[in-house]
Amino acid sequence: MHALSPYPSNSSFNYLFHTRPSTNRFTPNRFLIKCAYGFESAGFASTRADWQTSCAILSSKVVSQDQPSSDNNGATADHVAAVNGHNAAVSDLNLVHIGNSGGTDNNKPLPPKPLTISDLSPAPMHGSQLRVAYQGVPGAYSEAAAGKAYPNCEAIPCDQFEVAFQAVQLWIADRAVLPVENSLGGSIHRNYDLLLRHQLHIVGEVQLPVHHCLLALPGVRKEFLSRVISHPQALAQCEHTLTKLGLNVAREAVDDTAGAAEFVAANNLRDTAAIASARAAELYGLQILADGIQDDPSNVTRFVMLAREPIIPRTDRPFKTSIVFAHDKGTSVLFKVLSAFAFRNISLTKIESRPHRSRPIRVVDDENVGTAKHFEYMFYVDFEASMAEVRAQNALAEVQEFTSFLRVGYGIMPNGGCWLD
Numbered sequence: 001m002h003a004l005s006p007y008p009s010n011s012s013f014n015y016l017f018h019t020r021p022s023t024n025r026f027t028p029n030r031f032l033i034k035c036a037y038g039f040e041s042a043g044f045a046s047t048r049a050d051w052q053t054s055c056a057i058l059s060s061k062v063v064s065q066d067q068p069s070s071d072n073n074g075a076t077a078d079h080v081a082a083v084n085g086h087n088a089a090v091s092d093l094n095l096v097h098i099g100n101s102g103g104t105d106n107n108k109p110l111p112p113k114p115l116t117i118s119d120l121s122p123a124p125m126h127g128s129q130l131r132v133a134y135q136g137v138p139g140a141y142s143e144a145a146a147g148k149a150y151p152n153c154e155a156i157p158c159d160q161f162e163v164a165f166q167a168v169q170l171w172i173a174d175r176a177v178l179p180v181e182n183s184l185g186g187s188i189h190r191n192y193d194l195l196l197r198h199q200l201h202i203v204g205e206v207q208l209p210v211h212h213c214l215l216a217l218p219g220v221r222k223e224f225l226s227r228v229i230s231h232p233q234a235l236a237q238c239e240h241t242l243t244k245l246g247l248n249v250a251r252e253a254v255d256d257t258a259g260a261a262e263f264v265a266a267n268n269l270r271d272t273a274a275i276a277s278a279r280a281a282e283l284y285g286l287q288i289l290a291d292g293i294q295d296d297p298s299n300v301t302r303f304v305m306l307a308r309e310p311i312i313p314r315t316d317r318p319f320k321t322s323i324v325f326a327h328d329k330g331t332s333v334l335f336k337v338l339s340a341f342a343f344r345n346i347s348l349t350k351i352e353s354r355p356h357r358s359r360p361i362r363v364v365d366d367e368n369v370g371t372a373k374h375f376e377y378m379f380y381v382d383f384e385a386s387m388a389e390v391r392a393q394n395a396l397a398e399v400q401e402f403t404s405f406l407r408v409g410y411g412i413m414p415n416g417g418c419w420l421d
């Protein structure tokens, strides 16, 4: 049984979604959530394993039924019509090119437009029974992050990151809370890629201390173990400690930490331990063999909050804005872009390059050296300023001059990511 399943009806599909029962701290009751355009009834799962399975939205079902959302300023997931006054060409990754965008005499990109009332939207309703999608099953750190970002929310488990994006786009959830970076393991690249492919907006950020435990069935001792399973980030965050504990075990990656704990319990595995939270131990009836096994005691994961609508950039509290850009003249533009921020005293909190997935190689012909192939990159920069500030608008206007592709806050310009923590 799947949590979200398309049921054919007369003209469209209905989506069914079961949230989990009361073991979830953020969902005290059983609910049946239906999408905005259809209703079906469904029975609840009779066993814990059943309802856990039923709680995970299955990505294949959602992806195949992608619907254009009504809140994307005329853009669907596949076609972005315009960005910041430019007619946009859209690649297979839904990247918005601002280079030869038309609209000016000399084909130069337009500077960013000032905010208009149509760019503004109500602020998110922090804490008021929002449905918040996260990746994993109950007991996952992402669930805790959803609760931290939106206290009293109804946390909705999704089996893949992509499904959490889809859940928001299809109005099954109001927000998604997804990890983007860990202090030990670095960026969660999958989510950076998904941010580019979807039209959701970053509306906030939370940081969660991640405290890992080694979990096993009651009575199992460390010497019995031949395998440790967990989310790849969690395995990476505990690598040295596992060795220090003298564990001669195979490491196996699974979709999420709590899912690993559930798997050990459901399959009565006496030779396998899971790395997960203390809450997962409690939920799935496992004992804690070792506590605080992350290699760094101050291990922290950064999560972004995503919504269909952007938030209003403001100047009365700290704001952080995320941009991603590329340039067809390679990495030489990076210095100019960084100067645009440095010149205006705007601090950067993150900079990272990623392969340009739709155009990974650039061939350069040099008559002296011959033909060379260079890698192409996308650059991700977070800076501490709001798009409501003139200095940020000017910095971006300048950046736009140097770049062939620019996206702000991973949404349609102008908007910003609000820094809540």
Ligand SMILES: O=C(O)C(=O)C[C@]1(C(=O)O)C=C[C@@H](O)C=C1
Pocket (backbone or CB within 6 Å): 135, 136, 139, 140, 141, 142, 143, 179, 182, 188, 210, 231, 233, 234, 255, 256, 257, 258, 301
């Ligand atoms: O598996 C989980 O519990 C998650 O929430 C995922 C995740 C991640 O993707 O990095 C979140 C926080 C921790 O860093 C480890 C795993």
